[in-house]
Amino acid sequence: MLSSSEIATIHAAVRTAGDQFLLDFRRLPVPQTMAELQARLADIEARCMAALQAPLTAAFPTTPWLAADDFGLSAEAATLPAQYWLCDAMDGAIQYVQQLPGWTINLVLMHQAEPVFAAIYDPLAQELFWAQAGAGAFVNKTPLRPSTKREPGVMVAVFEHTHGLDEDVALRQRVSQGLATLLGTYGVVRNYGPHGLQLAYIGAGRLDVFLQVGRDLENWLPGLLIGREAGADVLTATGQPWQWAADSLLVTALDLSATFPLIQLPA
Numbered sequence: 001m002l003s004s005s006e007i008a009t010i011h012a013a014v015r016t017a018g019d020q021f022l023l024d025f026r027r028l029p030v031p032q033t034m035a036e037l038q039a040r041l042a043d044i045e046a047r048c049m050a051a052l053q054a055p056l057t058a059a060f061p062t063t064p065w066l067a068a069d070d071f072g073l074s075a076e077a078a079t080l081p082a083q084y085w086l087c088d089a090m091d092g093a094i095q096y097v098q099q100l101p102g103w104t105i106n107l108v109l110m111h112q113a114e115p116v117f118a119a120i121y122d123p124l125a126q127e128l129f130w131a132q133a134g135a136g137a138f139v140n141k142t143p144l145r146p147s148t149k150r151e152p153g154v155m156v157a158v159f160e161h162t163h164g165l166d167e168d169v170a171l172r173q174r175v176s177q178g179l180a181t182l183l184g185t186y187g188v189v190r191n192y193g194p195h196g197l198q199l200a201y202i203g204a205g206r207l208d209v210f211l212q213v214g215r216d217l218e219n220w221l222p223g224l225l226i227g228r229e230a231g232a233d234v235l236t237a238t239g240q241p242w243q244w245a246a247d248s249l250l251v252t253a254l255d256l257s258a259t260f261p262l263i264q265l266p267a
């Protein structure tokens with residue numbers, strides 16, 4: 001387990017990385033070309049990684065870094081270091097450059113193919129969601145607890161989809177089936193944007209169901225640990241316990257999947 005001083009160092013680094021972007025938020029023009037967009041995204045990633053790596057490399061000198069883009073959807077646990085940082089420089093960067101809320105700094109410490117510490121920081125709300133394996137989940141200093149709703153009509157479900165839907169007809173059909181199931185089961189269905197924050201919101205009881213069909217491991221891991229440590233159920237879309245090779249993710253308030261119909265999708 002990390003010490004209290006190590007946790008404080010991580011918290012400070014994540015907050016510093018996120019708060020620097022408040023100065024430019026809604027002050028820079030929205031990109032109008034692909035070249036402008038790519039330049040802005042590259043700048044965001046560089047600034048974020050610099051702010052995180054300087055203090056955390058000093059505090060954890062033997063722990064390497066993997067960027068989310070380098071991690072890859074096909075990464076196998078056996079091919080990765082025993083321990084490493086995985087960073088999504090800004091989850092929801094498109095929202096940021098479009099001058100919309102819903103962007104966070106996500107960081108997870110992996111050990112033996114399991115997330116052991118995660119932080120998701122929302123600078124606009126000044127909310128830091130974090131968890132340590134076996135020690136619970138928190139927003140700032142407040143413990144997280146999932147929703148206790150049991151009426152589908154008052155539940156809020158959210159969905160995400162991975163890239164490649166234009167090229168994979170079978171995946172597009174599975175995503176459509178999952179969305180149709182949500183729409184037919186829950187009172188409100190939305191897509192909020194950043195993966196990690198939506199998963200943290202499940203842990204906080206602000207959302208009730210998260211579904212993504214299609215593998216998106218690097219985007220799941222920080223929020224997955226926070227949701228699990230808060231007491232949420234972390235499953236696949238067909239109701240099986242989630243594991244590394246899973247190509248879908250269903251996170252719900254505790255026992256919700258046992259109370260209501262599961263998302264049934266063909267293999």
